[in-house]
Amino acid sequence: MGSCLSTESRSPVLNSPGGRKRKNSRKKLGSRNSSFESKREEQLYRIPGRMFLNGASDVASIFTQQGKKGTNQDAMIVWENFASRTDTIFCGVFDGHGPYGHMVAKRVRDSLPLKLCANWEVNLKGDGSLGETNLNGTGSMNLESTSFLASNEESRAVDVEGTENHENMFQILKESFLKAYKVMDRELKLYTTIDCFCSGTTAVTLIKQGDNLVISNVGDSRAVMGTRDQDGHLTALQLTVDLKPNLPAEAERIRKCKGRVFALRDEPDVARVWLPNNDSPGLAMARAFGDFCLKDFGLISVPEVSHRRLTEKDEFVVLASDGIWDVLSNKEVVDIVVAAPARSYAARALVESAVRAWKCKYPTSKVDDCAVVCLFFKSNDLSSASAIKSDEKIVSSEERVVDDNNEGSSEPLGLNRSGTVRNDGDKLGNECKDEEDEADEDDSLLYSDPGKDWSALEGVSRVNTLLTLPRFVLGGGDKPAAGAAKAHK
Template sequence: MGPCLSVGCKRAMAGSSVSSVLEARKLKDSENGLESKDSMFEQQSEEATVHRIPGRMFLNGSSEVASLYTQQGKKGMNQDAMIVWEHFGSRTDTFFCGVFDGHGPNGHLVAKRVRDSLPLKLTAHWEANASNEDISKEFGHKTGLNNENSGLETDWKEASSPLKHHEISENMKESFLKAFKRMDVELKMQPSIDCFCSGTTAVALVKQDRDLVIGNVGDSRAVLGTRDKDNCLQAVQLTIDLKPDIPAEAERILQCKGRVFAHEDEPEVARVWLPNNDSPGLAMARSFGDFCLKDFGLISVPEISYRFLTDEDEFIVLATDGIWDVLSNKEVVDIVASTPARSAAQSLVESATKAWRRKFPFSNIDDCAVVCLFLDSNLMVSDMNVKSQEDSSAVQAETAMVDDDVSGAAGLRCSEIVQTVGVST
């Protein structure tokens, strides 16, 4: 069930990485063919800076709008990563969320690198596209995808998309395409992580007010919890698991001389293989990294989808396949809906762990990473108020016990004094 069956090939990569502090400038420099000479220093600066950004969460916990949790499986180091970034792009109504499932010898490093760098690239392209659109409108021209994205294959899905939101969705679509492309280029060029036989999935979303745009590579998944006309909770899958057994994906891989077949030990898991070598056996058709397969049909171009959110939409769950391999979409939304919002992600991981032990008792539990984004922040606020009241009640009860102990001790002491006085008399 793992993403890679064989990782026997390694190869050193070289080049430069991009600084987060100077992401916009580096974007412009790269478009002009300029390269950084201080890549290692800039990468360290980027890592130090990005972890100090307000509203950015990547560890287990919760906020007023989200719950996130990751847990190491039984296969070694936890290679999953996650992020929730509130006020994304300095917009109070905008959020970025993502989960990343690494694989291969350096999968944990690739997943964390994409977690840290992809949102920076996305917001840099978003701002650049917005500026270009403003300039184009000033001269009365219509902007579209530029030459950088020509020839890129992508699926573009829209659901309940009012015409007035078309401009936002097109801008974000272009930003996703460019950001994913540059992310993969950076992984190939920078020297600190060998990505030849290591990579990561990515399912990332940007929510701006009621506009939702999702970019996806690999088999991590996004699912929406929403109410139908009878007010029953329903699960709506927002992304496709981009695996090699999808006909269009398999056709592309085969045309590029790659091979697609399932190993006899796992006949239900189609994998991507090199033309003349039974490796690496990658169980997905798109990913970041994995450059040993990039000439043979594996791509990092995301599937992009758009949705206009309504009052019936309650929450979105992003999770790695450690969740989806053992829990159905409906089971996931039911668990989240029945759990206090602040601990929804943790409850989901714990439920998946139990399901792994029940369904696959002789298989190692996979890493899990979950982000739950609540579209009605009142759910989180209400939940936090309940928690606050519970904590307050607990403190009051503890105080009362202390008071009782003190009173009891005082009463006992008083009784001793009275008894002593009585004896003396």
Template sequence: MGCCVSTSSRSTCSTRSHGGAVSPSCFEVGFCGQKRTKRTFSDHVIALQHLPSVPNRIFTNGKSRTSCIFTQQGRKGINQDAMIVWEDFMSEDVTFCGVFDGHGPHGHLVARKVRDALPLKLLSSMHSYQSRQNGSGRTCFRGNSKKSDGGDSEKDGSAEDRLNSIWKEAFMKSYKAMDKELRSHPNLDCFCSGSTAVTIVKQGSNLFMGYIGDSRAIMGSKDSNDSMVAIQLTVDLKPDLPREAERIKRCKGRVFALQDEPEVPRVWLPFDDAPGLAMARAFGDFCLKEYGVISIPEFSHRILTERDQFIVLASDGVWDVLSNEEVVEIVSSAPTRSSAAGILVDSAAREWKLKYPTSKMDDCAVVCLFLDGKMDSESDYEEQGFSSATLQSNHSGNAVESDDGQKSEPSLQRNFTVRSSEESDSYGRLPPEFEGNADTVAAEDQNWLGLEGVTRVNSLVQLPRFSEERPNP
């Protein structure tokens, strides 16, 4: 049932948070060259059906050692958002986080499938690399890229570039394999359904990011005055971004906004005014894959510093109504870290009622990862209304996901995110890899926010009709 991977082999490298001198840590699933009882990657495997029992993997509302996650259904039907935090991912100093926002009739199933399978494919890609390296007699890299003075700086820089290249290849391969599996899935129709993905891997002081669609990751960091600032880590991949629009048009797809929603660019088939997808990249949505919508992720790498405090991943139900700065303020001022994700979702829900009182609130999913590796005590957590049983269930990963008796009829749901040119300079800061890179995306396209007075709509306007009469090429 899908791919299987090993997660039981723990690295013998020391676990440390970002910053400071640390000992080597493997990016691999194996060990750092120390003598231990021999185990192969296939000694302990995890199939998809066994994922709920994996230790240190949480995917329902709760907390882990270093993070908290929370999701709330909107008012449009079944919750199509999914999320995950997987600590000790491959080795003790590696954490995987992801948020996935489904859309279309089966978007909730697509998002959950990606949540479960994509991390396994990433593990598999890294294992393949490890196997090749073991065959060539090479050893593991350091997980913390901290350049030293003198003659080692060039060597360290080369190692950092190589580590970055390895992770980029792994993200690219795993995203490609994920979309391929969805296309051939016998029981999941992804023709007009799909999902976004924003995924990060934190390995020591290294942060690797891969993402498609319009879910977003930001970071709360302290500036030189010790004031909290918001740093945007990802780009909302909308159809009107110059590079995205050019690719779609080159593939005969069309990009335009409807007359009654001029701020919402959409992707349309060349021969029909459908489906009107409000994003340029997604898993699934195979009706548009021949016309420019892709599942190739944007990839970026960042070195974390002591000033970096936490990372927030969220679906656009949050970003539609809250700015990057507002999110950082809410998380940093939460009474306990364990409650930060829930409080953020509650704040978004209140903003929805204030800004869009006649609209149906979108689903919201949030992951808050605290970079110093600290979390509240259980007593603090229980003060927020969570029981010890809930703690144990979520921390061990044994929680069983359910729809709580909700009806699961197919529904076309998800909202767009639109930007205001007047506000574009005031929300969030971009990471260095985006600055000055006009080929990637224009500066005004980096920060997106729901505008007051704009009618809220779905990400898909309608399903393709595919009439027999098509215009001649």
């Protein structure tokens, strides 16, 4: 995006022998890097138990669908027998943004688990040398790939649960997550094939080992658990906080680093991060991989890491991008998963319900990309779980997606909307219930009311993650301008 400096100015002139040799050497280096990446991807695709495309296994269901805004920038992964441990599963959802967001999301999806695995092994052995070695760009991928692929051939004898108590297990994994995220972000900056200056991705990931669940989060993707209360009613428990600039602690950090936080007048509920002396980029989250234009001004990639000890009351966990949470509440998501006819269909049912909700609640918006991972904790069939009592009447997906239950965004259990959608669409209410059966997937304006003032950015009421060139009053500090910015993908 114009931020990377080229080394061509230091090269010898093209008509000299040195110039031709340097040019050819660069081509050969690029060819070697491409070959390495291809082989690396091929090795990853062949790993048993690693699932990243739409599908399902005995314990998980994953599904993603492109929205109406361009290339699908969401990515997801479920990795069973992670780190060659039969009781361990890694899951993740990544929501990219910016011109190269789709590439950043996929790269983090492929590389982050390897880094986490490598750092986990190092921390178990009490040796921190590999964590520093990982900072050396491409070489780190060689070390990680070699370490992981070798582990597939012979199982490790280390068993965390058998040798450490649960608290130590969490501390080891927390340190591993923190190191892996740090290395991943630094490595993104070194990539020459992906421009991460104004592109990035969220990441909500977890490791389940036995009855331990460790969750890490960067950005506004979310993890929600379906669990039972004391009366046996199925409830939704939010496990992560949407890390947005409207959180006081996040805004304070950004402002201390000379970044600016404010919302545009046309979208007063959406706080954004801005450069100190430039009217860009207007990022709607406070933490992310990439986005190096803001890394010196308060944006960080340090994850929030938490631990939960699973009990018999816990049924499943849902990881999803904001394309789901923008239109469905936590409770609605849990109910949709429970009402799915089979486990293998749960993630797809959730995405389809979200798409219908987009058309009903925000008819002038472009449907966002959606990605969902559903991880089930028990081996019994999902149909038996659907008989569990619920605080709310379990209705069909078509009826459920139009419920409007707004909550706050600063606490883990108090957020049903991700906060990146304007409230204008909430006025539709019950109108969607009578009209949803007539929905046309290719007609985003089918339910629009010509007499309703949507007050939208260029006719789009769904707020974009990234903006550029907003108009604001110079010298006004964090105050937005009177004019509205134009949104882009």
